[in-house]
Amino acid sequence: MTETRIDDCLSNRNGVLFIEEMASPDLVERFGSPLFVFSEDQIRHNVRRFRDAFEKGWTAGPVKVMPAAKANWLFAIQRVLADEGCGADIYSAGELDVALRAGVDPRFISVNGVPKDKEHIRRTIEVGARLTIDSLQDVTFLEELAPTLSNTAYVRLRIRPAISEFVKKSDFAPDGMVPTDLVALVYKGGLSVDEVIEAGKRVMKLPNVEVVGFHAHHGRHHRSTLYWEAQMHAYARDLGRVCNELGGYRPQEISIGGGFAIPRDPHNAATDYTDPLLFGSLHLLSLGLKYLGARVRYRVIDKLLKLVEGHPNTIPAPSIEEYGAATTAALLEALPRHGVDPAGVMLQLEPGRAIHGNAGVHLTSVKATKRMTSPIRWNLVTIDTSEFWMTGGRFEHHLHEYCVANRLNAPRVMKADVVGRSCYGDRLLGAVRLPEVEVGDLFAFLDTGAYQEVSASNFNAMPRPAAVLVTGDRASVVRRAENLDDVFRRDELPEHLARSGSEKAAESSPAERTPASPNRA
Numbered sequence: 001m002t003e004t005r006i007d008d009c010l011s012n013r014n015g016v017l018f019i020e021e022m023a024s025p026d027l028v029e030r031f032g033s034p035l036f037v038f039s040e041d042q043i044r045h046n047v048r049r050f051r052d053a054f055e056k057g058w059t060a061g062p063v064k065v066m067p068a069a070k071a072n073w074l075f076a077i078q079r080v081l082a083d084e085g086c087g088a089d090i091y092s093a094g095e096l097d098v099a100l101r102a103g104v105d106p107r108f109i110s111v112n113g114v115p116k117d118k119e120h121i122r123r124t125i126e127v128g129a130r131l132t133i134d135s136l137q138d139v140t141f142l143e144e145l146a147p148t149l150s151n152t153a154y155v156r157l158r159i160r161p162a163i164s165e166f167v168k169k170s171d172f173a174p175d176g177m178v179p180t181d182l183v184a185l186v187y188k189g190g191l192s193v194d195e196v197i198e199a200g201k202r203v204m205k206l207p208n209v210e211v212v213g214f215h216a217h218h219g220r221h222h223r224s225t226l227y228w229e230a231q232m233h234a235y236a237r238d239l240g241r242v243c244n245e246l247g248g249y250r251p252q253e254i255s256i257g258g259g260f261a262i263p264r265d266p267h268n269a270a271t272d273y274t275d276p277l278l279f280g281s282l283h284l285l286s287l288g289l290k291y292l293g294a295r296v297r298y299r300v301i302d303k304l305l306k307l308v309e310g311h312p313n314t315i316p317a318p319s320i321e322e323y324g325a326a327t328t329a330a331l332l333e334a335l336p337r338h339g340v341d342p343a344g345v346m347l348q349l350e351p352g353r354a355i356h357g358n359a360g361v362h363l364t365s366v367k368a369t370k371r372m373t374s375p376i377r378w379n380l381v382t383i384d385t386s387e388f389w390m391t392g393g394r395f396e397h398h399l400h401e402y403c404v405a406n407r408l409n410a411p412r413v414m415k416a417d418v419v420g421r422s423c424y425g426d427r428l429l430g431a432v433r434l435p436e437v438e439v440g441d442l443f444a445f446l447d448t449g450a451y452q453e454v455s456a457s458n459f460n461a462m463p464r465p466a467a468v469l470v471t472g473d474r475a476s477v478v479r480r481a482e483n484l485d486d487v488f489r490r491d492e493l494p495e496h497l498a499r500s501g502s503e504k505a506a507e508s509s510p511a512e513r514t515p516a517s518p519n520r521a
């Protein structure tokens, strides 16, 4: 048997994709297609690398890895993270619930996000989780609750620093042309410096409330370590000002949020920029070609289409160790410079995609192939998944690394669009190189462990696929596939629509029901 490692958890064994010790075709045979697969080992490995890398650099105090639950809030996955001693970044009441049930220590749960209702804030405090203030409305609710509390509320203030050093274009901006510092400044999360100061002053006056530190999160605008250095400089600068305005306040905890890219970083220049540029020029050209008649126009277009080809990223993102070194060094240098003593401060980080991304593979079967030869040449491969089951990635214009999981060693001889099963265009991969594929072949999207399964919807009344966790040579369902009953479970009929048309007809008068007889006028 020949074996080539693709990643920590992925290997090519005789041309077949293995996830840990499980062959991907076996997984689909057992659990159905399409299928979300998560590698337990990869998640644990990623957590440990983050912990080690940041502990190595952050010499001032302890480090806590608090993965973003929004990226993957499956109960079993949260259990793995709790077992690794992780905390959690929580957005909603539901995420708080699953983290607590999974056994995450509430002292390391950060309840972030806007908006929070009063009940969510009350529960956060009651269970002993950290409340991250992200609006002045949060402060108002806290003012109302504070006098009635039977336990201390541990509160942090979320700040939105202006990363003025970093003006490269943000990968989040739809047209790819907006500078990162601007996109980050207008994002809804976090408070401006002035508002943080106001929030801090109000909260510090409250009974039963202790302000334990600060939080910031900008997300993955750019993969470079320069971006992280710029964030840390901006954060330290703003913290210096806030601490000063709050009377020389000293934080015990500083959270730097998430946004570290994964190695095969699916944010993709080829999809976002090259492809539209080529098609844009095609559009202009085709306007001119219109006057030459359809045959000539299609012949020219056919030639130009040969140039269009989609490629997932080939430039690896910095490693976890590089992120750890750059980020901690920048923060340790900048905090004292701005008057904030880092001694004893717990550094917290909230990676989402970087913990879960490369721990997930989405397996999906080829259902049809179409090969058009005229008036232009174009191939389509239809698979049984959909962009509606990988929505998180669609929002961020991902182009995932892919392979035909049962033909890894076959040469990529054809170019095709890989399209999903929904009635939308569902163009999951545009003009990519593939081996010759047949109906029944198994397609794999790599790096789909974050934001994908958890964002799947029921468009086209499609039941959502199952998710399995692979642990060595074992695989267990961690979220079962839906059936049609699940899809319609929340539907209700108003009374006046409750009876079907045929029932109504059955209740109508016999005369109306009897077909017209030839004897009747």
Ligand SMILES: Cc1ncc(COP(=O)(O)O)c(C=O)c1O
Pocket: 068, 070, 071, 089, 112, 113, 189, 217, 219, 220, 257, 258, 259, 260, 350, 351, 352, 353, 354, 450
């Ligand atoms: C507060 C907070 N922390 C962490 C994350 C995780 O970000 P990422 O998955 O890019 O690491 C998010 C994502 O939106 C977030 O809002």
